[in-house]
Amino acid sequence: METVRTAERELMARLPDGALMQRAAAGLAAACADLLGRVYGSRVVLLVGSGDNGGDALYAGARLARRGAGVTAVLLAPERAHAGGLGALRRAAGRVVGAGGDAGAAASAGATGTAASVASVASVASSASAEELIARADLVVDGIVGIGGKGGLRPDAEALAAAAGRARAAVVAVDLPSGVDADTGEVRGAAVRADLTVTFGTHKPGLLIDPAREYAGSVRLVDIGLGEVLPDGAELEALQHADVARLLPVPTGESDKYRRGVVGIAAGSDRYPGAAVLAVSGALRGGAGAVRYVGPAGDAVIARFPETLVSDRGPHKAGRVQAWVVGPGAGEDAGTVAEVVAADVPVLIDADGLRLADADAVRARTAPTLMTPHAGEAAALLGVAREEVEHGRLAAARELAARYDATVLLKGSTTLVADPAGGAVRVNPTGTAWLATAGSGDVLSGLAGSLLAAGLSALDAGSVGAYLHGLAGRFAADGAPVGAHDVADAIRRAWRDVYLD
Template sequence: MLGRSYGKLDRMRSAYSVETVRTAERQLMARLPEGALMQRAAAGLAAACADLLGRVYGSRVVLLVGSGDNGGDALYAGARLARRGAGVTAVLLAPERAHAGGLAALRRAGGRAVSAGGAEGAGGGAAGVEELIERADLVVDGIVGIGGKGGLRPDAVPLAAAAERSRAAVVAVDLPSGVDAGTGEVRGVAVRADLTVTFGAHKPGLLIDPAREYAGSVRLVDIGLELPVEPELEALQHADVARLLPVPRAESDKYRRGVVGIAAGSARYPGAAVLAVAGALRGGAGAVRYVGPAGDAVITRFPETLVSDQGPKHAGRVQAWVVGPGAGDDAATVGEVLAADVPVLVDADGLRLAEAGVVRARRAPTLMTPHAGEAAALLGVDRAEVEGGRLAAVRELAGRYGATVLLKGSTTLIADSGGGAVRVNPTGTAWLATAGSGDVLSGLAGSLLAAGLSTVDAGSVGAYVHGLAGRLAADGAPVGAHDVAEAVPEAWRNVLAE
């Protein structure tokens, strides 16, 4: 039995746009008694806060309350905690516009409310409010709702800073205030939460960096929303990946399982070829053909590889190609592979050498796997623009090149040129930010292409297994790309075991 398990046997996690969620909320509210939907949300929020506190009685809870429904959710949840013996104080950023029903409920339960400009019994003035927050056991962020844009307003910034300085656990209502719910962008100061309690559906910003980093752990509370089948984002879980992993049958041979060609490496970068082949050998295809100048290094490390020095056209039959890792300036090989009538994965130097018009003109599927710097070069923008707006960048690239694009990084996204839901990869570890890790991913995903998966599924499953292998290999310590490749079989078994 496996000693470690990552992920759950669960349905695919989906995220919906802000407008879709709002529409579903309006439709549900029209069928429910007034205030019932907010009470559902508040009950879930209070339960999550109680779980985090452990002992509610005697705990000090501070609510940061804005003028919207998130503030109302926080007030009603605070009332529930106050009835269980917590000392609850609501800090109102706009006292005249605070949710009246929630404020009345909090006061009836024994809680109190103060203006953000000063707190009774806490020294007075803004400094007193900050002291109140710093002494809390739990801070609930109900400042801004899902429509917030551009970071926190100036009057809320000191409150967020005090929450970050404190030892309190910070719980965000629906999403951290100051992040963009629809894109994951953070354009200004935002609340950093330990836990985000979101209602009805995940929002894209909870799954995409940089906003995801601010959300902490995410807990979804079902409030009964009826949502469309097609989400904005979707994240595969163990069960989804298990259904997609290629499994040989009794009649399978190495050719029926698929043959992947690897055109990679150069005299300067032979290791890229070795790592790409390492990923490919563990990716489900029946055989790996290698073409390029690093044949000696490849065959020494992996004698099962079919090595050729005659170029892609003379390598023999393949069901998919991987081109680009460590290729240097070998534009001829990149062009030859792109002319093949089979699925092609383009990575690293191949992205720099591939002509946009050639990629768009391909009839067979294409999967491009840039990191943020390569994506920025392809789009003609600064790297910071890609990292700050990953969802927009991956969609733009997919549309511009007519290809499936896997944008690597702290949040790996996979977008298809035909539109539809963007896949977001939930596995991985910061230890994967190491030289050669992307080469392993290219070989792994290319092997899945050869085994018959679509570009979207090959990219999604490859990223999932690769991220899981990174976690298993690292286990909290530095890891090399070759360690990640060697952990792929354990990750594969981990997925299938659940």
């Protein structure tokens, strides 16, 4: 977040004093008004820390108060509250209390001179405690901690966050929910859970990556002019329809099935034949011209997809392919995994293949490698607890990519794609919780492997595959339980939705 802070300082130097905060406050107040629907007569509580986020909340609260809302600011550090914002709120007839309901401390905060002190005392809230005020509110605005906050909330702030969580009020976070790490998306302690986060200038990584993303609710970006001064490049990228459409492999008049690419699927076992069928189903819809299957589930594959080229003689004798997928449902077939890893074409390694592949052999590969673990598999590869991966997904994806010299698609509630060369990590913006179903990952492996065979880089194949897979999951589920085969069937609809948008 130092890049954002530097950009903010540079932009502030170009603008009149306080102009940047006023831009942020105007956007925040507009978002709060939209959420309230009717501003006049509504009850708004501001949770105000000592930083600029607290100032944004105070100025936004002043705007709401001038429109007829009853606005009360709860100051966690009265002596360090933003003086300009506090003055604006008081002039708009807003009220002020300390976090413990201490009206006296709040009254003196920011007051200079006798007239200011009198005005402060006149605007102090009643003796109701901060938690009681929150319980009666229609809207709570979280301006406790800014993007520089690390770790969980302090006890006084934690009590207010808990009260907001219990209340019926909608919760709006200023820039990001207090208590989450803006850089990594980690939540190491108590944090505010928001219904809406109004962020300024650019999306912060913590708003895109779980577990913090879960705390952010819906995210609304307010343009405050940072684009003029932010450097090119970013820690995170999130592809949109137009980006994916440009990457989709589309045949031309000169294409035939081999020129479009052939993907090999080495998957399934006597115990898990369905994994092979599902991986092939994803591959057939992924843009390659043909799919070769190698493994013991040939009969099941042919029965479902007769267009598949099936072989039982191992990867080396299956015929030419432009990419391999290995591992889904492979059981203990380490020999096949080793044979595929040794191939000089792009390889996607998933599921059992991640467990069976030799780490040194993966690192020694010269052709692109795409690994697709979920959090448990990533934890086993890194030698850490699953919880550590889930709490630090960005760090885990980067560490795996560096350790294995491979592109890593870390699956889960937030799917990340990290390249071993470094640079921006891609965050997949599509998906649904209904995708947490058996076999869904097998479909994704086949889909991304087919994109590899069609000529996409490992980074693009993983990103586009995850995007289409997530979109297909949304279409297939439509708010109801879904099976992996339903997701595979919806890939064509997702493709058309992206390409024809």
